[in-house]
Amino acid sequence: MPKPSTRVKILAYMCAKCFRTDADKLAWFFSSTSVFSDCLLCKQCFKQSFNQLPQTEKEEWSFYEKK
Numbered sequence: 001m002p003k004p005s006t007r008v009k010i011l012a013y014m015c016a017k018c019f020r021t022d023a024d025k026l027a028w029f030f031s032s033t034s035v036f037s038d039c040l041l042c043k044q045c046f047k048q049s050f051n052q053l054p055q056t057e058k059e060e061w062s063f064y065e066k067k
């Protein structure tokens, strides 16, 4: 079993994708395939980027439920 890696931190800065500063939450996004790896993203951008990840990477996120 691979160890789930949780590095999601809630911080209050600017979203690296849409440059929103009024997002209530930003999360640290990382991926070996995404251009937004190591960026802070707002909820919407995070979701978008997350959905573009390959299945194997999604499963590394602890909140992702395998279907």
Ligand SMILES: [Zn+2]
Residues within 6 Å of the ligand: 015, 016, 017, 018, 019, 020, 041, 042, 043, 044, 045, 046
């Ligand atoms: Zn955003």
